[in-house]
Amino acid sequence: MDEHHGEDGLELPAADPQGRPYVGTARVTETTRQRLVSRTCGWCGETVPYTGKGRPPKYCSKAHRNRAWEVRSAAARLEADREAGAAAADGEPVREVIRETVTRTATRSARVEVPRPYPVERPARPGKAREVEEYLDQVAAAVRRGDIGHYDHRRLLRSVRAVLAAIDATYPGGLERLRG
Ligand SMILES: [Zn+2]
Incomplete structure (x- = not known):
């Protein structure tokens, strides 16, 4: 059986099942059907298989769904606070106030004259x-x-x-x- 190769590389028979030869170029129709097989978790990025039934899962687990929700709701609150002027604008640098306390300690010595009970340079010798x-x-x-x-x-x-x-x-x- 003669075959000729189409433009797209498909191997096409030269004649129909009754043996009548095909004429002209073949018209190739292609239908592509896509089916979701898996997607990654919106929180951790892990692959979550999809069975094909129901809504495709966005997260691998309930815990990751909750965490993502917490982040989204926190972001919404932040946005609301920013609009109300209760939160700093995005990109605004955090300012630090540093208070420096310098303690100076001065130590001074003073000479204090302590009076001697007897102004004697050396003890008197009993024999003198x-x-x-x-x-x-x-x-x-x-x-x-x-x-x-x-x-x-x-x-x-x-x-x-x-x-x-x-x-x-x-x-x-x-x-x-x-x-x-
Ligand atoms: Zn996850």
Whole structure:
């Protein structure tokens, strides 16, 4: 059986089933029928197969349908707020206010003169009469100034009496002779 190839590549028989040869060029009619097989989820993009019955699903799951709805309704509220002036316009930059607090701490030192109870450069040596004399004079001055409180007078008196007793015991003729 003769066959000739049509323009679209279809293999066509040269004669009809009764053996009569075809004349002229074949008229090819093509009908295309499309059927939805699957679509992607409007939320996650996963492929959702379509059985061909009912409305094709827009989402893979109820959860993704709800999420998409939440976003759409939020977008609608945002748009409404923008129109009412209650929301910033799209593309408007977020402004930040930064408050800077600088704390300066100044530390200063002051020299404070602390009065010494006795202006003595070095302790008087007991064996040096001049030093002891000077020291005792300073003690007297300190008592007069009140540097040595009255509650300490008794112990001071005991020391002075001990000195007087020592002199009385050692000076020829005792204290009476010394005073006279
Ligand atoms: Zn999904």
